[in-house]
Amino acid sequence: MxxxxxxxxxxxxxxxxxxxxxxxxxxxxxxxxxxxxxxxxxxxxxxxxxxxxxxxxxxxxxxxxxxxxxxxxxxxxxxxxxxxxxxxxxxxxxxxxxxxxxxxxxxxxxxGATNGGEPTPAPASAPVPAAATKPAPAAPVASPETSVFVPEIGEWEVPIQCHHCHGAFAVEFRHFRAGVVFNCPFCNGSYVITSTMHNHIHHRLHDFHSQWRNAFETFQAKRQQELAVFEEEQKRALEEFNRSLQSDSLELKPPGAARKRAWIFG
Ligand code: SF4
Ligand code: SF4
Known part of the structure; x- marks a missing residue:
């Protein structure tokens, strides 16, 4: 283009x-x-x-x-x-x-050039404040068990401050592409995304996501290790307990149980 x-x-x-x-x-x-x-x-x-x-x-x-x-x-x-x-x-x-x-x-x-000679699809020109008001569906990045979530990168809401009226709004990162023009929902002023802006936010989001992912993976690996040690200890305790139960059963005799008779005269 x-x-x-x-x-x-x-x-x-x-x-x-x-x-x-x-x-x-x-x-x-x-x-x-x-x-x-x-x-x-x-x-x-x-x-x-x-x-x-x-x-x-x-x-x-x-x-x-x-x-x-x-x-x-x-x-x-x-x-x-x-x-x-x-x-x-x-x-x-x-x-x-x-x-x-x-x-x-x-x-x-x-x-890293993406269109390698093919026509570049025109980025969606966007009066996108719609995206700003839409709550981003949160997706767990690392663990389905955690209650802490971050959105996927494309769905991350990028805050924007209109340089005409200083109104604050946000757009999903998948719309935050160089050349896309947003209209401020408050004053309708235009806000053009440049490649520098796109690249800056792109790196910030990717860096944060990979740090976030690494932190979860490290935590999960540590937890897996601790779980394995804990399970091994519990297994040993269970085996030991079963063995002690077995010896109890040998020692404890109910009344009337057959006993070896003591022979007085040899
Ligand atoms: S310098 Fe700018 S205007 Fe001139 S050919 Fe390159 S991209 Fe086009
Ligand atoms: S380099 Fe200067 S004159 Fe050229 S587009 Fe940018 S601000 Fe305008």
């Missing part, structure tokens, strides 16, 4: 010289392609021309504008999903003088 600049842009201009395709323009400035000029897409903030953006495919393994933006407002445009092949063709068309070998740089080739 093409990259887009959100309304959070502070007009610092850092991104413009980084673009290998001259796809970034200052607000109000006309953009140009093949010698033809077009009216600016945004008036007050920097903007990206989707027809010229290749998400840096062919030049970098990351979006160069997003890498330098101090406020993380260069984000994937969920409305324009594009596959790597399309972006590479665009790079070739924009730079006919250049040769792109098989090892051309691309963010799709980065370790």
């Amino acid at each position: 093409a990259t887009v600049i959100t309304s959070e842009c502070i007009n610092c201009g850092a991104c413009e010289p980084e673009c290998p395709n001259t796809a970034i323009y200052q607000g109000g400035v006309e953009w140009e392609l093949d010698g033809v000029k077009h009216p600016g897409i945004a008036a007050d903030i920097f903007y990206i021309v989707p027809e010229k953006c290749t998400e840096c495919v062919g030049f970098h393994d990351h979006e160069a504008c997003a890498a330098v933006c101090p406020v993380d407002c260069c984000i994937p445009d969920p409305k324009i999903p594009e596959i790597e092949a399309v972006l590479l063709e665009r790079a070739k068309a924009l730079h006919p003088e250049q040769t792109f070998g098989a090892d051309f740089p691309s963010r799709f080739k980065k370790e």
